[in-house]
Amino acid sequence: MAPQLDGYFKQVDALSDHFIERLRKAVAIPSISADEERRPDVVRMGEFLADELTALGAEVQKRPLGKQPGKEHLDLPPVIIARYGNDKKKRTILVYGHYDVQPAGKDDGWATEPFELTIDDKGRMYGRGSTDDKGPVLGWLNAIEAHQKAGVDFPVNLLMCFEGMEEYGSEGLDDFINAEAKKFFADADAVCISDNYWLGTEKPCLTYGLRGCSYYSVEISGPGQDLHSGVFGGTAQEPMTDLTRVLASLVDTDGKIQIPGLADLVAPLTDEEKSLYSDIAFTMDDLHESLGSKTTIFPDKERTLMGRWRYPSLSIHGIEGAFSQPGAKTVIPAKVSGKFSIRTVPNMEPEDVDRLVFKYVDDVFKKLGSKNTMKCSLLHAGKWWVASPKHWNFSAASKAVERVWGVKPDLTREGGSIPVTLTFEQATGKNVLLLPMGSSTDAAHSINEKLDKKNYIEGIKLLGAYLHYVAEEPITN
Numbered sequence: 001m002a003p004q005l006d007g008y009f010k011q012v013d014a015l016s017d018h019f020i021e022r023l024r025k026a027v028a029i030p031s032i033s034a035d036e037e038r039r040p041d042v043v044r045m046g047e048f049l050a051d052e053l054t055a056l057g058a059e060v061q062k063r064p065l066g067k068q069p070g071k072e073h074l075d076l077p078p079v080i081i082a083r084y085g086n087d088k089k090k091r092t093i094l095v096y097g098h099y100d101v102q103p104a105g106k107d108d109g110w111a112t113e114p115f116e117l118t119i120d121d122k123g124r125m126y127g128r129g130s131t132d133d134k135g136p137v138l139g140w141l142n143a144i145e146a147h148q149k150a151g152v153d154f155p156v157n158l159l160m161c162f163e164g165m166e167e168y169g170s171e172g173l174d175d176f177i178n179a180e181a182k183k184f185f186a187d188a189d190a191v192c193i194s195d196n197y198w199l200g201t202e203k204p205c206l207t208y209g210l211r212g213c214s215y216y217s218v219e220i221s222g223p224g225q226d227l228h229s230g231v232f233g234g235t236a237q238e239p240m241t242d243l244t245r246v247l248a249s250l251v252d253t254d255g256k257i258q259i260p261g262l263a264d265l266v267a268p269l270t271d272e273e274k275s276l277y278s279d280i281a282f283t284m285d286d287l288h289e290s291l292g293s294k295t296t297i298f299p300d301k302e303r304t305l306m307g308r309w310r311y312p313s314l315s316i317h318g319i320e321g322a323f324s325q326p327g328a329k330t331v332i333p334a335k336v337s338g339k340f341s342i343r344t345v346p347n348m349e350p351e352d353v354d355r356l357v358f359k360y361v362d363d364v365f366k367k368l369g370s371k372n373t374m375k376c377s378l379l380h381a382g383k384w385w386v387a388s389p390k391h392w393n394f395s396a397a398s399k400a401v402e403r404v405w406g407v408k409p410d411l412t413r414e415g416g417s418i419p420v421t422l423t424f425e426q427a428t429g430k431n432v433l434l435l436p437m438g439s440s441t442d443a444a445h446s447i448n449e450k451l452d453k454k455n456y457i458e459g460i461k462l463l464g465a466y467l468h469y470v471a472e473e474p475i476t477n
């Protein structure tokens with residue numbers, strides 16, 4: 001099966017240094033979507049992708065998304081859409097990825113410069129965006145190039161959609177996808193997204209579910225400006241005191257969300273689902289390795305996987321406006337905003353979650369009896385997604401994993417969120433597959449994010465092999 005793959009694989013190996021250089025150039029562009037001042041870099045990263053794709057012979061469009069909601073002075077970065085191949089006899093696969101990254105600074109504790117790809121003697125390639133999601137996005141471009149240089153016919157038509165705001169909730173993209181579903185994306189037969197991670201470090205997986213993410217801000221204000229705590233401490237009610245009490249009321253040490261009614265929205269666990277967890281190749285040691293500690297909530301694998309995949313979690317991310325530098329500044333911050341998010345699961349409807357969150361935060365704040373002012377708002381929401389892995393899209397990917405990695409992949413769900421996955425499924429009516437490249441120890445969103453050279457190079461082979469097996473799959477649905 002797929003006899004041309006050997007030539008393709010050889011070419012990927014021969015081009016590996018060139019592909020690493022391409023990743024080095026991409027990592028060097030600090031395309032942080034959450035930082036307004038970095039918006040030109042996000043745009044530059046989109047242009048880099050567009051130029052590389054054009055040079056590879058793809059038809060490329062940079063499509064504007066208008067102004068950023070709530071920040072009307074700021075243009076959203078363009079979506080880069082592209083088509084490679086237009087042969088009616090071939091299947092068409094739509095791939096999605098994102099070219100923006102999470103914030104990163106050396107002073108967060110990185111061992112290397114976050115925007116300089118640094119490769120150690122074990123082949124670990126450190127750099128912000130290496131695994132999330134620049135490595136996988138470039139994987140598609142590299143697959144095109146290796147086919148061309150190997151003289152192997154590209155097996156499908158490839159539609160690409162690369163956005164620059166995923167780490168900020170994919171602002172503006174839902175409307176774009178809905179508008180293009182019957183236009184640019186009209187001939188897509190299936191969708192593939194490479195933007196999550198293996199469960200461990202050894203066994204690849206195919207992913208058929210994601211949690212959603214509802215992200216909130218609680219702003220508490222009182223004094224007209226920051227104050228001297230010696231002069232005003234004991235006389236003014238302090239926003240930080242109120243905020244820490246509100247935030248502390250949201251969740252307990254074992255991750256149990258304290259918001260009444262929220263647990264009732266969660267789909268009950270069935271015996272059939274329960275039986276799936278024991279077969280997954282995952283150990284608590286895997287988790288301890290990627291966590292960098294043994295501070296887990298549950299002692300066992302099954303409950304841990306459920307905690308990540310099928311139950312909601314609430315995380316407190318930070319406080320804007322609070323003193324956070326080293327030293328001992330004696331300040332009373334005048335206005336502080338706490339940021340927290342809830343990872344949502346079937347059958348939680350985002351509107352119900354919002355209603356319960358707003359009511360609870362309001363009640364807790366009222367009980368404090370504070371004279372300060374509180375405003376709780378939703379910053380962005382993306383819904384959970386669970387699909388059927390019984391589809392030719394998954395069969396093709398499974399064969400590709402076996403060919404490249406020599407093992408059958410696990411079928412997994414993911415605790416993270418890719419808000420547009422559901423949008424792609426609903427707008428195109430096609431099956432969506434998540435095909436991860438990186439491993440559990442890649443530290444996406446964290447300091448020292450990396451992608452192993454082996455995962456990158458074999459991952460490029462995997463993406464290409466997947467397209468070949470897609471071309472061979474009988475049409476069933």
Ligand SMILES: C[C@H](N)C(=O)N[C@@H](Cc1c[nH]cn1)C(=O)O
Pocket residue numbers: 132133166167168169195196213215382415416417418419444
């Ligand atoms: C899984 C994916 N690579 C990812 O990191 N997604 C983000 C999406 C998001 C949601 N709100 C803000 N960003 C995530 O899961 O945090």
Ligand SMILES: [Zn+2]
Pocket residue numbers: 098132133166195
């Ligand atoms: Zn991502």
Ligand SMILES: [Zn+2]
Pocket residue numbers: 102132167444445
């Ligand atoms: Zn991410």
